[in-house]
Amino acid sequence: MMKNFEVPIIYRSPLITAIKKKRKETDKMKRDFTPTLLDFGPLQIYLARHFGFCYGVENAIEIAFKTVEENPGKKIYLLSEMIHNPQVNADLQSHGVEFLQDTYGKELIPFNILKEGDIVIIPAFGTTLDMEKRLKNLGIQTEKYDTTCPFVEKVWNRSEAIAMKNYTIIIHGKPWHEETRATFSHAAANAPSLVIKNMQQAIELTHYITGNKPATDFYEEFKGQYSPGFNVEKELKRIGVVNQTTMLASDTQAIADLLKQTMISKYNLTAENVEEHFADTKDTLCYATNDNQSAVTGMLETKADLAIVVGGYNSSNTTHLVELCEKKLPTYFINSEENILSEKEIIHYNFHTKEEVLTADYLPVKHPVKILLTSGASCPDALVEGVINKLAGFFSVTDIVEDLRKNFQ
Ligand code: SF4
Numbered sequence: 001m002m003k004n005f006e007v008p009i010i011y012r013s014p015l016i017t018a019i020k021k022k023r024k025e026t027d028k029m030k031r032d033f034t035p036t037l038l039d040f041g042p043l044q045i046y047l048a049r050h051f052g053f054c055y056g057v058e059n060a061i062e063i064a065f066k067t068v069e070e071n072p073g074k075k076i077y078l079l080s081e082m083i084h085n086p087q088v089n090a091d092l093q094s095h096g097v098e099f100l101q102d103t104y105g106k107e108l109i110p111f112n113i114l115k116e117g118d119i120v121i122i123p124a125f126g127t128t129l130d131m132e133k134r135l136k137n138l139g140i141q142t143e144k145y146d147t148t149c150p151f152v153e154k155v156w157n158r159s160e161a162i163a164m165k166n167y168t169i170i171i172h173g174k175p176w177h178e179e180t181r182a183t184f185s186h187a188a189a190n191a192p193s194l195v196i197k198n199m200q201q202a203i204e205l206t207h208y209i210t211g212n213k214p215a216t217d218f219y220e221e222f223k224g225q226y227s228p229g230f231n232v233e234k235e236l237k238r239i240g241v242v243n244q245t246t247m248l249a250s251d252t253q254a255i256a257d258l259l260k261q262t263m264i265s266k267y268n269l270t271a272e273n274v275e276e277h278f279a280d281t282k283d284t285l286c287y288a289t290n291d292n293q294s295a296v297t298g299m300l301e302t303k304a305d306l307a308i309v310v311g312g313y314n315s316s317n318t319t320h321l322v323e324l325c326e327k328k329l330p331t332y333f334i335n336s337e338e339n340i341l342s343e344k345e346i347i348h349y350n351f352h353t354k355e356e357v358l359t360a361d362y363l364p365v366k367h368p369v370k371i372l373l374t375s376g377a378s379c380p381d382a383l384v385e386g387v388i389n390k391l392a393g394f395f396s397v398t399d400i401v402e403d404l405r406k407n408f409q
Contacts, residue, residue: 005058008065011088013385015401016052018408020381023049030291033298035372038388038404040397042367045388046302048374050295052381054288056149057083060124063147067121068095075118079131080105080178082123082147083378084315086335097121103314104176114138122146125178126153128185151286152179155242156186158284162240163191167279170205171195172255173244175225177316180244187242188227192235195225202255206262209236239263240279245286246317246377248324249293252283288377289317296324296374304370306362307331310383311376313349318376322351325372332362337386343394363394 019036026032027049035046053061060082067076080101081089093099100109100120114120116139126148135142159169169187173180175195187193196202204221207213218232241256263269263277274280300307307325311318312335325331332348334340339347346362349355363369371391375384385401392398 005062006066007053007058007061008091010091011053011061011380011382013381015385015388015405015408016047016381018405019047020052022408033294035295035299035302040368040392040395040400042369043391043395043397044368044370045391046299046304046370046372047384048292048295048299048372050288050291051374052377052379052384054286054377056124056147056151056286056288057378059149060147061088063145064092064097064121065095067119067145068092068097071119075115077109077114077118077120079120079122079127081314082121084312084318084376085378085380086312087380087383088378103178105178105181111138114140116140119145122148123178124149124152126156126182127178128182129189130185148182149245149286151245151288152182154286155183155245155284158242158281159183159187159193160190162242162279162281163187165240165279167191167238167240168235169193170239170241170259171244172202172241172247172252173197174316177244179246179316183242183244184227192230193227194222194230196222196255197225199251199255199258202258205236206258208232209239209259209262210266238277238279240281241283242281243284244316245284246289246320247285248320249283249285249290252285256283289320292317292321292374292377293324296321299372299374300325300328302370302372304329304372305364305366307372307374308387309333309374309376310387311335311379313351315376315378318379319351321374321376325374329372330362332359334387336383337390340387340390369395 033049035048038045038047064082076097077100078097081103101107120135120140122142124147132142162169169191171183173195175197180195184193184195196205208218215232243252260278267277307329309322322331322333332346334348343363345358345360347356347358350357389398392401
């Protein structure tokens with residue numbers, strides 16, 4: 001499955017490529033989640049065992065840049081951001097690729113200017129059945145330029161399997177996220193479907209399953225999150241859960257457990273007959289989400305002064321890495337090394353309030369300073385190396401970067 005993709009060299013980092021290769025060779029089964037120490041003397045950076053471009057992102061980038069290369073003079077559009085990384089999206093735009101919609105599905109370019117033969121690239125998140133139909137009606141061939149990740153398609157297939165057994169599909173995901181909107185559309189074509197965004201909504205849902213809350217409240221509470229004609233009294237008797245591929249693994253497990261337990265209590269079920277009301281399936285998080293979250297958990301066992309997480313602010317998988325780090329130590333979520341203004345100041349994203357903030361004195365005055373570092377699945381390694389170089393510059397140890405690379409080779 002893990003093939004090598006052709007990704008523009010500017011996204012790669014010689015240092016990180018060497019480290020990843022070495023770690024892979026010595027840990028083929030991916031059992032070791034301890035971070036890699038980059039020892040600069042006064043600065044110690046602990047790099048997570050897994051981070052950066054995943055299968056789906058590399059696949060999407062390869063297809064997009066190949067499409068640009070092979071179609072000079074043709075109009076090339078992206079349905080929306082291809083992945084949630086500002087640099088990659090800006091690079092595609094600089095190659096003449098235009099975005100039809102923003103992340104939330106708002107039209108940026110009117111669809112009626114599309115002509116037969118124009119190219120529309122479908123992003124790694126996939127798209128809705130309605131959108132596929134709309135593009136087909138405009139004479140656009142989408143199959144050839146579809147970068148939908150196979151791990152997202154797996155969620156659609158799981159939904160279909162659950163629907164075939166007459167369960168209602170509960171999708172644990174962010175209702176506005178492209179991937180969840182696409183999954184919802186595929187699920188709703190086969191069975192009554194409902195999106196729940198977090199544990200809070202899962203708890204509320206249990207009140208409708210047990211009948212503790214009047215059914216009429218449901219439609220207001222879950223507005224915009226259920227399929228047309230959803231009948232709350234009939235359609236919460238048999239349910240199955242799927243997940244957006246990038247959710248937090250611990251939340252995902254807790255939500256599935258809660259819903260299963262609710263069914264067990266309501267219908268007096270045992271392990272033998274639980275499937276009468278609850279489709280007992282595994283979660284649909286993708287391998288990259290699991291690897292990157294496990295790597296952060298492993299990284300957090302090292303005592304450090306702060307953590308830096310690099311990635312797009314609208315990236316779901318990156319946000320969850322930030323969430324894990326934040327529980328343990330001061331964490332700075334940045335989308336490039338440019339956010340590190342100096343050794344005194346850093347601009348970083350607070351995903352709770354959805355705004356960038358400036359923090360002063362983020363680097364402690366001590367010896368050595370210990371920093372944990374990771375990035376999301378849509379973040380180029382070159383950006384992480386940029387962060388390493390910037391930090392090394394503050395300690396006048398940039399010359400060590402090259403020595404480190406050689407050591408890993
Ligand atoms: S994060 Fe997972 S599902 Fe999303 S593109 Fe990467 S491999 Fe695919």
